[in-house]
Amino acid sequence: MEHQRRARLGNGSMLAWLVDPTTNIPADTRPILLGSLLSASGVVLVGALSGIFVAVAAACRTGSRQFWVFAAIEVVLVLLRLRAIRRSERHFRAGTLPTVDRSVLLTIGWCALQGITGFAIALTGDLVMIVIATAFILGLVAPICARNHAAPRLAVLLVMLCDLPLKIGLAFSGHPVLWVLIPLCFPLFASICVLLRNVAAVMAASFNAAERNRFLAGHDALTGLANRYGLDERIAAMAVRPLALLCLDLDRFKSINDRYGHGAGDAVLVAVATRLRTVAGDGALVVRLGGDEFLLAVPDLDPAQTEALGRDIAAAITDCHIPLDSGDHVAIGTSIGYACFPEDATSVTSLRTNADDALYAAKRAGGGVRRHRAAATLPDAA
Incomplete structure (x- = not known):
């Protein structure tokens, strides 16, 4: 029945x-x-x-x-x-x-x-x-x-x-x-x-x-964050309201793996995931895309609020040293690019593309937080 x-x-x-x-x-x-x-x-x-x-x-x-x-x-x-x-x-x-x-x-x-x-x-x-x-x-x-x-x-x-x-x-x-x-x-x-x-x-x-x-x-086994599975569908469901998409990856992550081993790299990823969840809040979708790449989808943020959130995330990651099992502490940097819907994109696909472009522009500039429209004005922007 x-x-x-x-x-x-x-x-x-x-x-x-x-x-x-x-x-x-x-x-x-x-x-x-x-x-x-x-x-x-x-x-x-x-x-x-x-x-x-x-x-x-x-x-x-x-x-x-x-x-x-x-x-x-x-x-x-x-x-x-x-x-x-x-x-x-x-x-x-x-x-x-x-x-x-x-x-x-x-x-x-x-x-x-x-x-x-x-x-x-x-x-x-x-x-x-x-x-x-x-x-x-x-x-x-x-x-x-x-x-x-x-x-x-x-x-x-x-x-x-x-x-x-x-x-x-x-x-x-x-x-x-x-x-x-x-x-x-x-x-x-x-x-x-x-x-x-x-x-x-x-x-x-x-x-x-x-x-x-x-x-x-649907989740990353190491960090417990959401993974790529069904990501576009989840973002599309959130995009019925204003939505900010932030893409970030970690600076100097490879050197930590090379010096301390992959176990230390895993500890860094777990620590970063914890900080991302804390700063982004309960309403955000926090995703590990793979390696040291992360994505955050946060509803109801305008570009100015998203810029402030990006800076808070960067501070949470870069201002605190991360302890390792060996007793050492390591510092990590991050580059963040973001785009806002509907200000910077008309679809989920273009929103992700524009956030990625802003991330690459931020990396080329040596780190920091970049918005897609600001990145588009740079001579070397995608």
């Missing part, structure tokens, strides 16, 4: 502990797991028809009116559950995440009804109905665990609600030996809990590996 792809908990939901996956998973994955807890119409109808059959059969065999009441409650519950499914589908079609609370609460109510029905059947002493009820409830255990594997606590609760009342009823049916069924319940519940926790651990490992691969696909 499409609506089961993703879901969320309602605001201030009391079900958070119950539906927790009990293991560490990426936050972006939780809506997927919650979506699996939403009811499916086919499953709901099959379960309801089975429950109605058991209740009606018990009413016909025993003549007890309570089983007709149970059948009527079953009908009400199935209508409410189908209504909840339609509501979730409407949310999905509208592009919003459905809440899982109503579906979970109705599922809990349905499982409790099966347990109460089983309890009442056990007290009748009707052997045929006891066999039917026992087979029905035992047949629910595997589907409940399978459908609610993403929430082990919920799955155990649902199994308990179905199974435990039946066995309590059997214990009170007049055969003392059947009291042994009650302590035997707890190894069953414990084994289900352990099994589902193991499933959750495997699932979490899979989700975490996928999240790690997704992160590495």
